[in-house]
Amino acid sequence: MKKSVFMGALTLAGLAAGAAAAGTLDDVKARGKLNCGVTTGLVGFAAPNANGEWEGFDVAVCRAVAAAVLGDSTAVEFVPTTGKTRFTALASGEIDMLARNTTWTFSRDVDLKFEFTGVNYYDGQGFMVPKELGVSSAKELDGATVCIQTGTTTELNLADFFRANNISYEPVPIETNAEAQQQYLAGACDVYTTDASGLAATRATFDDPAAHVLLPEIISKEPLGPLVRHGDHEWGDVVRWSLNALIAAEELGITSANIGEMAAGTNNPEINRLLGTEGTLGEMLGLDAGWAKNAIMVGGNYGEVFAKNIGEDTPIGLARGLNAQWTNGGLLYAPPFR
Amino acid sequence: MSDISFVRKEMLPEKAPPASEVGAIGWARHNLFSGWVNSILTLVSLYAIYYVLAGVLPWILQSSWSAQSLKECREVFEAAYGTTHGHACWGVINERWLQLLFGFxxxxxxxRPILALLLLLVALSPVLFADHVSYKVLRFTAIYPFLMVWLMWGGPIWGPISAAMGFVVGFAILKFGTGRMGELAAMIAAVAGAVVWWLLLSGTFSSVMSSILPIAIQSVESRQFGGFMLALLLGVVAIGVSLPIGIVLALGRQSDLLIVKSLCIGFIEFIRGVPLITLLFVASLLLNIFLPPGTNFDIILRVMIMMTLFSAAYMAEVIRGGLAALPRGQYEGADSLGLDYWQAQRLIIMPQALKISIPGIVSTFIGIFKDTTLVSIIGLLDVIGLASAIRADTAWNGIYWELFAFIAFLFFVVCFSMSRYSMYLERKLQTGHR
Known part of the structure; x- marks a missing residue:
């Protein structure tokens, strides 16, 4: 208490006194707000609009969790994090969860003591080159200069790929995607490499997108997903199953349009369990019976969120690809709600 | 015969000087074409200026203010000029300028921030324009820091008041204690009293007063601060607080008291030896880990403290330079008048030392103001951070120069005004030593 009084006097602005270290779920409920770490800006995944509201594919995950826990998709405090600050912000408790196109890797999961609660986007690292270069495969890139974002998994993948194929490259280190676009367009590098979703988004902004090609090789697996701190399994379950609820909703045909009538009860027991008209799934998570319904009502099911933010009708124009339901040949496979 | 004279008897009327010596032509001949080297340089410079303007002016003027996205901009340009290159898409500024100025x-x-800014000008006026503004406005200047905090963050008014009370407590102890226990003891007691107030009593005071007399305005969280407002806020606080701290540090460094002196030297050299960005990372990352979990130590406050300490160290050295430039006789003159240390500093040393240091002080101010943009690296959405966030909007992805031009314009206005003011101040304080 002493400490908090001291801080309060310093800020002159009233800082919240540190609550007792309860579980994150209780903290979030007590606070009435979810602190969700997002990127400081990535096309389609997270960006503030003109009114200062955050929008995007990762943002939708935050909003779904907030709706599931608090019943209000606007009860989210978006904390912009950079590639350097994201893990510290999560580890120190500044944020409750991180939904920042972060690749699920062994060392982040095990060594950094985080828990990835699922995958909301299966990405992979690709290459973009100007068409006039006449390259059709990444294996022909011997001696190329490559624009690469530092401090990311893409940097390591690139080194691995070139070493494995016994060809050389010259890296041009850059800090942000925006810088990369400028460098690439100015001809500072022959090749730009980053996640394929980022390449597609970048190419869409070019004056003449047709003058640039994405090479067929995808050289890495980049499962991007939300993560929470190690050791708080109740909270991890909430985030995991909120995401799964969106995915299962698409599989079960629940959309933002028909959820009203479906919530009244259907003949499909799994839909009923998911939407809380049967069983006690919400209670097991420590949430209301309508938790999943709230989460789905924010922006619709996974497919709707995808289509709205990054799908083929948006300027980014990503195909579902790996991110289709398992029934359509994709990798999305939500465990049963039982 | 007798009419012939070889010397002119009457004065000729004055003729106008030749056209090549006066007016625009004369000026040009004297200043631009006074020799073949200068003529060549002039022509080259004129061409350079033309070249830059020929590129920049069409970009600025043949632009679109109404487009809703970069794509729309390109369509407009394609239709109007047949090319998409070389035209500014100001639509992004049109749509986002409020966000760039105020953040979230x-x-x-x-x-509230606008009022705070206007009141800042009022509060600064007796300091900046001492000749033209009544001395009494200084009272408002003393209140202003607390008023600004209340306006910016909102909440109950008793928080800032109880913080201000700490200074009142300290001042009271100093005033009434000096006679009884001597100056040094009174000063230590005053600091101790103020700290005790802030640590132990102020929280209770403000919560009790808030329950008795709840005067509050809607509170705004630090996370919602951003844009140019954040740069101004950080800059004003760092500038305003670092000057007094810098003076104290500079005096401390010249002090005869060993501990005070070594503390000041240690602080100055340590802070100056570390890059600002490192301090910002400490503020944003390390403190989070050191502090007990759940302590919510406001990120903007942490950044403010770090920036203030950083600029205070530089300020101290600038002012020490001013002190060193004063002739020894000034110190001895003060001593011979029987002034004590603080009187001598206040009446003789500091006014002269500060006057000497004005250019250095102002350039430190300008530097720290521009350094506020570094906070975008630790994830605060200041004006640079917002620019990249705006680029992440699908409508504006791929837009660069327009945003940076706007940001450069904002910073230029503020920095240029500071620089002009410092020149005005130097002229005003000129006492003819040159």
């Missing part, structure tokens, strides 16, 4: 501050409360 609630739009219905924009009047």
């Amino acid at each position: 501050y609630p739009p219905e409360l924009y009047w």
